[in-house]
Amino acid sequence: MADIPRTTHELLGNLPQPWPREDVLISNGTISVRYAQALNQVGEPAVFIHGLGGNASNWTDLMALLRDQLECVAVDLPGHGWSPPPRDGDYSPQRSAESIAELIADRFGGQPVHVFGNSMGGAIALQLAARHPDHVKTLTLVSPALPKIGVRRTNAHLPVIATPGVGMRLYKRYLAMDPSMRAKATVDVCFADPNSVPQERMDQAVDEVRRRDELPYAGDAFLQSLRGLLATYLDRSPSRPWKLAEGIEIPTMLVYGRRDKLVDPIHAHTKAFPNVRVLVVPDAGHVAQIEHPVLVANAWRALMGSAD
Secondary structure (H helix, E strand, O other): OOOOOOOHHHHHOOOOOOOOEEEEEEOOEEEEEEEEOOOOOOOEEEEEEOOOOOOHHHHHHHHHHHOOOEEEEEEOOOOOOOOOOOOOOOOOHHHHHHHHHHHHHHHHOOOOEEEEEEOHHHHHHHHHHHHOHHHEEEEEEEOOOOOOOOOOOOOOOHHHHOOOOHHHHHHHHHHOOOHHHHHHHHHHHHOOOHHHOOHHHHHHHHHHHHHHHOOOOHHHHHHHHHHHHHHHHOOOOOOOHHHHHOOOOOOEEEEEEOOOOOOOHHHHHOOOOOOEEEEEEOOOOOOHHHHOHHHHHHHHHHHHHHHO
């Protein structure tokens, strides 16, 4: 039996380039988005939300695979990628979800969309689906950053970085590292096999690190986003993330990497979502949509088939 293609390069014969970008004005400022028009120009709309410190290009390969069915829009979260800070300074997952809800309403006229979220983007996607159920048709969460008691060895530093006064000092020390070293450090912690990243992708990552270094708000955006995310881990109210999940009845898929260093795949055993499928990828880390885009795309198609 022939091996199933793992990457877009193996399947499509080329390495997709970052999709065209445009700036969209919303009430809380400006959001940069990258869009991949559906091949048949009548695909259903989909929105892709990246994780902490990431950007819309994290979805490049998966968008290339799904545009035969979807009109894909990947957002740069406030203060990330090419998006400036939010006008009100609120980086919390709930506030980011409100901004994306506004984007969906404006761009797609209220038509429900397929939502994909990775890591912190998964936490934001959950807020979006729970608070704006009319906006979301299906929900696909890749290693979503949802609360769990305790910390992992590889993410124990995050609460320290989030500490006011301490975080910025550590961030400035981090900036003293060479951009290529910082890009490699991100890949090392997010990928199960860092050597699988094509050199062209690594070059793009280093270029993005250098570009972000020139932005005066980059460090604050990262730290404020991290603090907003960690606040949801301490939430004990009826609006806490796992409680919100119980009310999400749309078809949902959870994707976890068995070798994820940041999010414990034990979350795959959750029964919080009423209508959920789970995929655990043995040789994936924190970004299965980048490491195994073909597998994630096929799993989403199977989710759609089950929803028919």
